[in-house]
Amino acid sequence: MLYLVEDFYSIQGEGKFIGTPSVFFRFGGCNLKCPGFGEYFIKDRFVRGCDSIRAVNRELFGKQWEEVDKEGLIERLEEHLKHLDFKPHVVLTGGEPLIYWCDKDFYGFVEYLVERGFIVTIETNATIEVDFDKYPAYKEVVFALAVKLSNSGEPYERRVNKKAIDAAVKNTAFSFFKFTLSRNLIEFRAYEEIVDIVGEYPEVEVFCMPLGDRVDELKKHDKAVAEFCMIYGFIYSDRLQVRLWNREKKR
Secondary structure (H helix, E strand, O other), rough: OEEEEEEEEEEEHHHHHOOOOEEEEEOOOOOOOOOOOEEEEEEOOEEOOOOHHHHOOHHHHHHHHHHOOOOHHHOOOOOHHHOOOOOOEEEEEEEOHHHHHHHHHHHHHEEEEEEEOOOEEEEOOOOOOOOOOOOOHHHHOOEOOOOOOOOOOOOHHHHHHHHHHHHHHHHHHOEEEEEEOOOHHHHHHHHHHHHHHHHHOOOOHHHHHHHEEEEEHHHHHHHHHHHHHHHOOOEEOOOOHHHHHHHOOOO
């Protein structure tokens, strides 16, 4: 089954297409927990994980997830498009959308988007290997490879899948790496961890952004991340959706 948490129209806040008007489809479910990224008080309990907790924690939010099919996704897209006189980017995010990579409805939606000329980005933690020969529409998709570092709280063997990364880089034309950094990680081992992941792909752009889903949290890390990028030649990416709307939903 394919589960959708939300769909909305906004601007891309991170990475290669920052500032670009985009329609987002956020899918439910993830193969990682990332307990190091933050703690939230939700429904009378503390929950650790990423800032997309509603798309990750099925125990607490599963009742809000909606089962969808290809036709339903197309209908939702058309609802957004009827208010626009241009073709926005389309972003498939999560959670981890690639847990559905061979689902007939998910892939069918990707095929539909590619055939109609949309620029499509899949935001992925890059731990799931895609068969690009069997599912060729993915070759026309931009993969935002948000590989997790040690500050995620996940062990290396769970957060880094070099076969999956290699397949994505070699089979897509415009994919890029996107890392979430904290001051502590920068002070200790951020550069070594990033080079371990991207070192074989000098032609692929590397974006680094500060940890935080609130403006005050971003400010704890942003200057350190910017200076880190200046030292090592990476590209600084802010989290524009946080700067503009803080923790507002559907942004």
